[in-house]
Amino acid sequence: MNNDLYAQINPPHRLLMGPGPINADPRVLRAMACQLIGQYDPAMTEYMNQTMALYRQLFRTENRWTMLVDGTSRAGIEAILLSAIRPGDRVLVPVFGRFGHLLCEIARRCRADVHTIEVPWGEVFTPDKIEYAIQRLRPRALLTVQGDTSTTMLQPLAELGDICRRHDVLFYTDATASFGGNALETDAWGLDAVSAGLQKCLGGPSGSAPITLSPKMEAAIRRRRCVEQGIRTAEHRDGEEEMIYSNYFDLGMVMDYWGPERLNHHTEATSMLFAARECARVMLEEGLDKGIARHALHGEALVAGLEGMGLRIYGDKQHKMNNVTGVVIPEGIQGEQIRHCLLNDFAIEIGTSFGPLQGKIWRIGTMGYNARKDCVMQTLSALEAVLNRHGFRTVQGAALQAAWDRYDASAGVTR
Amino acid sequence: MNNDLYAQINPPHRLLMGPGPINADPRVLRAMACQLIGQYDPAMTEYMNQTMALYRQLFRTENRWTMLVDGTSRAGIEAILLSAIRPGDRVLVPVFGRFGHLLCEIARRCRADVHTIEVPWGEVFTPDKIEYAIQRLRPRALLTVQGDTSTTMLQPLAELGDICRRHDVLFYTDATASFGGNALETDAWGLDAVSAGLQKCLGGPSGSAPITLSPKMEAAIRRRRCVEQGIRTAEHRDGEEEMIYSNYFDLGMVMDYWGPERLNHHTEATSMLFAARECARVMLEEGLDKGIARHALHGEALVAGLEGMGLRIYGDKQHKMNNVTGVVIPEGIQGEQIRHCLLNDFAIEIGTSFGPLQGKIWRIGTMGYNARKDCVMQTLSALEAVLNRHGFRTVQGAALQAAWDRYDASAGVTR
Incomplete structure (x- = not known):
């Protein structure tokens, strides 16, 4: 970050995986x-x-x-x-x-x-x-x-x-x-x-x-x-x-x-x-239906990965949006510490929450330009590393395997 | 202009010399x-x-x-x-x-x-x-x-x-x-x-x-x-x-x-x-006072050029803005014809007017990025050519000389 009042705009690189705004196409x-x-x-x-x-x-x-x-x-x-x-x-x-x-x-x-x-x-x-x-x-x-x-x-x-x-x-x-x-x-x-x-x-x-x-x-x-x-x-x-x-x-x-x-x-x-x-x-170049399907796919892969990490998804999964996922912050974990570490050490932003959910869930977006496999995989892998560092234990490999499995299922690949 | 609904944005080149918006820096x-x-x-x-x-x-x-x-x-x-x-x-x-x-x-x-x-x-x-x-x-x-x-x-x-x-x-x-x-x-x-x-x-x-x-x-x-x-x-x-x-x-x-x-x-x-x-x-890099002086200079040069062309400036000249000039449309000239010809043949836009002034004055801006000598000179020279083509007589060279004189006076040059 440049604190010079007269410097040109030069925003730091961020991967915006919160509830929006996200990186523009x-x-x-x-x-x-x-x-x-x-x-x-x-x-x-x-x-x-x-x-x-x-x-x-x-x-x-x-x-x-x-x-x-x-x-x-x-x-x-x-x-x-x-x-x-x-x-x-x-x-x-x-x-x-x-x-x-x-x-x-x-x-x-x-x-x-x-x-x-x-x-x-x-x-x-x-x-x-x-x-x-x-x-x-x-x-x-x-x-x-x-x-x-x-x-x-x-x-x-x-x-x-x-x-x-x-x-x-x-x-x-x-x-x-x-x-x-x-x-x-x-x-x-x-x-x-x-x-x-x-x-x-x-x-x-x-x-x-x-x-x-x-x-x-x-x-x-x-x-x-x-x-x-x-x-x-x-x-x-x-x-x-x-x-x-x-x-x-x-x-x-x-x-x-x-x-x-x-x-x-x-x-x-x-x-x-x-x-x-x-x-x-x-x-429209992608096609609206295809774009919606893409949002569904990456949302599901994210959910699979998060569950593979042992995290719980917030709310009624049958009625969640394709493009935002609520993740229950595990017992003993400070939600804001994780967010700051993700932002500072991986340049990845995930979302906090408002009102009754403040401090209880994170919100992770997979939308627009960031509804992409690389964004999902990078976010999962960084989140797992940060959680591990803060004392939350996961089964090595399980999160990313689960996401890969979801992607492979959609590609018609058996593993 | 591209009429294809699915084409990328590709606006035509314009020199925007109306009352705003003007070309962005x-x-x-x-x-x-x-x-x-x-x-x-x-x-x-x-x-x-x-x-x-x-x-x-x-x-x-x-x-x-x-x-x-x-x-x-x-x-x-x-x-x-x-x-x-x-x-x-x-x-x-x-x-x-x-x-x-x-x-x-x-x-x-x-x-x-x-x-x-x-x-x-x-x-x-x-x-x-x-x-x-x-x-x-x-x-x-x-x-x-x-x-x-x-x-x-x-x-x-x-x-x-x-x-x-x-x-x-x-x-x-x-x-x-x-x-x-x-x-x-x-x-x-x-x-x-x-x-x-x-x-x-x-x-x-x-x-x-x-x-x-x-x-x-x-x-x-x-x-x-x-x-x-x-x-x-x-x-x-x-x-x-x-x-x-x-x-x-x-x-x-x-x-x-x-x-x-x-x-x-x-x-x-x-x-x-x-x-x-x-x-x-x-x-602020230019300096606010210098920027205002620049607007005054190019506004005055435009006025000098327009008057040199035999056109009349609208309103109380002592109280006009530096950055916009009203020009009385001469007898027998169709204001919109002139504007269209300027836009179509020179890609220069000047402004029409509202309400009681509609059809009576054009408004020409010299502001922001377009408060520049080349913008003023190009606009004057194109306007004179278009007016001549539509039957309004001017003294050859007088308009641009008047603008040049104003610029030279400000540069401390005697001619």
Whole structure:
């Protein structure tokens, strides 16, 4: 690390195997190094249109309004919630980890009437439980987290769209942590809005939030339309409902900027758009299904290796995300000591935990550019060495053999 | 331009001489191409601290809370307004162009009681006029634009701090367009909050908003403190005033994330932070005063050249920004035709205009990496050629000679 204030950026080499951000795909970094173009340059608006088309494929949707919010994944969440939820609207949030609490927190800032249902951390909800709560509470919107990195759990969403449609509920999911590494079918699952980020399975930096909005969600947002005074003309008319209490996150304005009218709003963050487009391009070059299978494979190999080391996996293994694994910190081991030793002596970062899980589990990611065999093998071998040094005994070779076995099984090799 | 959806990013070469974004400094692009590090990596938190220190120098402030908002410059404006203005607070906005209207628009979204004073476009306010309005309206905050790119005017701010202090008014300015190319003295001028962006004189991409907050502004924000449920502990206490109606733009939370507690909020946009730090480093390497003088020089040379071409400069020349020049489109010339020809045949972009000035002026920027002699000379020579082709007569050689004369005068050369 260079402490000189005037030195050039020169970050140390790290293998980022935490819950994200992870190392960016070098192709994404190169895309960001491209020179800028003007925001209304035909080449720029063409890149914006292409970005919409590429993300429609990743979101598995026909939604016209598939675009970027210029901010981190949290900005994408807030843009959707502020635009969709009117003050006083009742919303239901099934909370199964920290990011469910975040949805509540943001909904509260929208002045929503927030109701929650909870399951213990490490579990997910059955559709019945969610439908029962919807019947009881009659919310306007169901706000879900698909993959909550705090617990590594993946909430099944496939059956919730029908439930929401039956009860006329807007259906949103925060797919920040899961997107690109686990199945997500926006249209088939009846989602009205999804938000994501680049810094997890997409292999890019934090700072741009891809979102998609269904026609139903678009209509809800259009009813709150406002056109900025500085650019409005006689043809512009405001919507019949209460305005959105943010300009930056007013998705009606963001649509008008990404749409054919190209009404000036923010100045699109060009380099981040280049990054977002390249993330999508790289993922589609591999093929979305193949990419998800790759995340499943490396997640399973990591789990096999960790169990081979005698470690216990946290939570309901049937419902964990492909791309993040919670590992119970063994009795007598100081979790932070292990993390620091891994970082300082191997330049490998694994994740700590929040809230009730703090000090109880590590979180290891295998996602995006780092959903690779070499990353898994290096992490397992370094972790075993560090644990051994701190007094945790393992059977020599067992961890890596187990991971190899998982890889070989997938390659159809018998050993 | 490449229309292939699956092709790599390959933007056409452009010389961006509009009101911003402009071409990024290649060093900033290289900084963004650096590999990522974890958000709590000691190297990352050190870069965050360095970024604070570097921007304190650029803002000419001792303010502790000098940091980045992860979004475009508009996000920086909204974060300050949403955090500072409580619903019902009275605010005063002196409007002298489009971005004054934007401040009104955002303040309205904060549910403020918004009052404006106006001068004709192309002019600025005298301190008296602003003090009179403050005395009459007794606002809680004065929201100003330092440089309004829509009119190219630069509002003098030096005397407003004393006025605000006398009347106990919070003093904010939006320095997006002016920052780094025109003097700004946060502490000496008594500013309580300033926001900026990278895509103008700083020579970076849009997508990160440097801001600074005075201790008085910090105190106002702290009174509205909220700690997120997912991460709050027994020691955390909320403020006594109404919460901030945004989580992403809650600057209390952003301070807790940039401060020693490092309370998790958004995941810092690492690549944009690298860009922001490099923008500041490059500017301080040159020296802030020298950089401002450079902006003045190239702005004046451009003006000399345009006048030498027989074109008229828009607005009050005594109060224009160094870095943007409004040019009155001559009688009988179609402004957009000229812009398209410049872009298509010379790859040079100059700006159009908004609202009442649409079709009446072009805006030409000389800022950041493009505040250079070669950029000015190429733009003048291309513009003259294009104007000639469209029937506007000029005296051969006069434009470029005038620009050269201005440069030679500054170099102390007599010709």
